[in-house]
Amino acid sequence: MYSVEQTGAPGLPAAPVRESGTEDRHRLLLQNWWYTTLIGTKRPIQPPLKDDLKCDVLIIGGGAAGLASAARLVGTGKKVVLLERNICGGSSTGRSAGFLTPDSELELSQLIRRFGATGAKDLWAVPVRGIERMxxxxxxxxxxxxxxxxxSLFLGKGSGGVRAVQDEDETRRSLGYESQVYSSGELASVIGSNGYSAAVRYKDTYGVDGLRYAQGIKGMLIDGGVSIFESSSVIAFSGHTARTHMGSVTADQxxxxxxxxxxDLNPYSWNVYHEQTFLSITEPLSGTEQASLFPAEPFQCWDSDLMYSYYRLTGTKRLLLGGGSLLTTYARNDSTTSGVIGRVVSGFRKMFPALKSVRFMQYWSGRIDMTRDLLPTVLKEPDSPWVHRVLGCVGLPWATFCGDFVARQVLAEKETGDEKYYGYFDVNRKFLVPIWLERMIGKRLAFPLNNAWAKYYQKDAKPSSEGKAGGPAPSPS
Ligand SMILES: Cc1cc2nc3c(=O)[nH]c(=O)nc-3n(C[C@H](O)[C@H](O)[C@H](O)COP(=O)(O)OP(=O)(O)OC[C@H]3O[C@@H](n4cnc5c(N)ncnc54)[C@H](O)[C@@H]3O)c2cc1C
Incomplete structure (x- = not known):
């Protein structure tokens, strides 16, 4: 697998150099890199709940959504408690690649097809505002x-990729958003691969370490008076009271x-499934390697393949690379095989032969909660309107907006026109595969069908319950 390069320092064994087309999946360690980056951070893990508490607002879950809810309530005089099963950010938020971009699974052109220009603008504003809030x-x-x-750099592959890039650029411009297109001839100035056919670039996007973000916001919340309990899984909920193994919290909201x-804890669990993606991270890249990847400046990139790859450089100049496979994306349980990311790494090396010696060290995977049409669901329970639910947010910015939005509803601090999001995110919106059919064929088949329909064909009527909070009772699981 390895050849030996005769350039080692005198007296030291020469460094092994990877042959083109091989990859190091057998040497990858299964470990979430972001946990390593917590070493030395100031806040210790918060102790678990051991009392019976009363408060104004209880938040269950300390990911991007729950933290955004709590942040909105700081300084309002409300007594707030947050219960987190793991550590804050310990699930999707702290596993994520940390791309902060309005693009998630739904591109702008797809939102226009579904909702028209006004609806697409309403929905594009969700992640944009989520990013601003973060x-x-x-x-x-x-x-x-x-x-x-x-x-951000969305990279087209083949002739279909050129069309996808042009579509995205035209759509962005039609709604008044800036973007810049690169033809294949111009790409050499921005990306060190000749495997792409076109690209569209746009601004106001960021990369972040999601776990350190969550832990940092946790610190701010504690300083702001929020009581946070980690290792505190809610195991039962009834009326106004949530129970953990050692305590309980009773809250107005x-x-x-x-x-x-x-x-048992979510009567709307039928509304949610998940998709799985894999990440890997390298040793820090040398200056030459960085320049051969990004000749001018670093971008956050993803490509136009159905099973797309995505990558960016961290602040410590490590390459973070993600992707998935058709077999594992909708798998019911966590997959820990290194084969999927091994294939993503091999594909990357083919696109960037100059980086063939860059060593990938660790990999990890995560399942992202999502709904049938890739938009979140946000609701107040009709029979218990003090219970609010944020479900299936695909993307940190979406989760942040939704958590913040619900907290603003709790405070009744309504912004003009904002309640319309209850309509867009209504639990009873229409999907291609109805629930009765899904029960026969199973979520694992129904969700990809619904997801693909939502992405490529779906056209929606005006949101059903615009301005209303909540909706009719859900179908049983
Ligand atoms: C590998 C991977 C890569 C990703 N890359 C990106 C990316 O680059 N950019 C992007 O925007 N998004 C990305 N995402 C998606 C993004 O991480 C999620 O959409 C987002 O984090 C969802 O936030 P959330 O707060 O809704 O959910 P979560 O972060 O999952 O938070 C939910 C919290 O609830 C807690 N919890 C669960 N059950 C209980 C219970 N019973 N009691 C108490 N607490 C409980 C969990 O421990 C968890 O901390 C990625 C996700 C993964 C897995």
Whole structure:
């Protein structure tokens, strides 16, 4: 697998050099890199709940959504408690690649097809505002989370990729958003690969270490008077009271921002499934390697393949690379195989032969909660309107907006026109595969069908319950 390069320092064994087309998946360590970056951070893990408490607002789940809810409530005079099963950021938020971009699974052109220009603008504003909120929280709290300002580069592959790039550029311009297109001939100035056919670039996007973000915001919340209990899984909920193994919290208002809850804790669990993606990280790149990847400046990139790859440089100049496979994306359980990321790494090396010797060290995977049409679901329970739920947010900015939005509803601090999001995110919106059919064919098949339909064909009527909070009772699981 390895050849030996005769350039080692005198007296030392020569460094092994990877042959083209081989990859090091057998040497990859299965470990979330972001945990390593927590070493030396100031805040210790918060102890678990051991009492029976009363408060104004209880938040369940300390990912991007729950933390954004709590942040909105700081300084309002409300007594707030947050219960987190793991550590804050310990699920999707702290596993993520940390691309802060309005693009998630739904591109702008797809939103226009579904909702028309006005609806697409309403929905594009969600992640844009989510990003602004995250940046403002990072700055106001002084959170050190490797925040990198990096323009986005969506890279087309083949002739279909050229069309996808042109579509995205035209759509952005039609709605008044800036972007810049690179033809294949111009790409050499921005990316060190000749495997792409075109690209579109746009601004106001960032990279972040999601786990350090979560832990930093946790610190700000504690300083602001929020009671946070980690290692405190909610195991039962009834009325106004949530129970953990060793304690309970009774609250006037309850905001659920927890992932992967079963029907016992989430009567809307039928609305949520998940998709799985894999990440890997390298040793720091040398200056030459960085320049051969990004000749001018670092970007955050993803390509136009159905199973797309995505990559960016961290502040410590490590290359973070992600991707998935058709077999594991909708798998029911966590997959830990290194084969998937091994293939993503091999594909990357083919696109960037000059980086064939860069060593990937660790890999990890995560399942992202999502709904059938890739938009979140946000609701107040019709029969218990003090219970709020944020479900299936695909992307840190979406989760941040939704958590913040619900907290603003709790405070009744309504901004003009904002309640419309209850309509867009209504739990009873229409999907291609109805629930009765899904029960026969299973979520694993129904969700990809619904997801693909939402991405490529779906056209929506005006949101059903615009201006209303909540909706009719859900179908049973
Ligand atoms: C590998 C990977 C890469 C990703 N890359 C990106 C990216 O580059 N950019 C991007 O924007 N998004 C990315 N995402 C998606 C993004 O991470 C999620 O969409 C986002 O973090 C969702 O935030 P959340 O707060 O809704 O959920 P989570 O972060 O999952 O938070 C939910 C919290 O609830 C807690 N919880 C669950 N059950 C209980 C319980 N019973 N009691 C108490 N607490 C409970 C969990 O421990 C968890 O901390 C990625 C996700 C993964 C997995």
């Amino acid at each position: 940046i403002s929280l990072i700055r106001s709290s002084g959170t050190e989370c490797d925040l990198q300002r990096q323009d 309850v905001i659920f921002c927890a992932d992967k809850l079963g029907p």
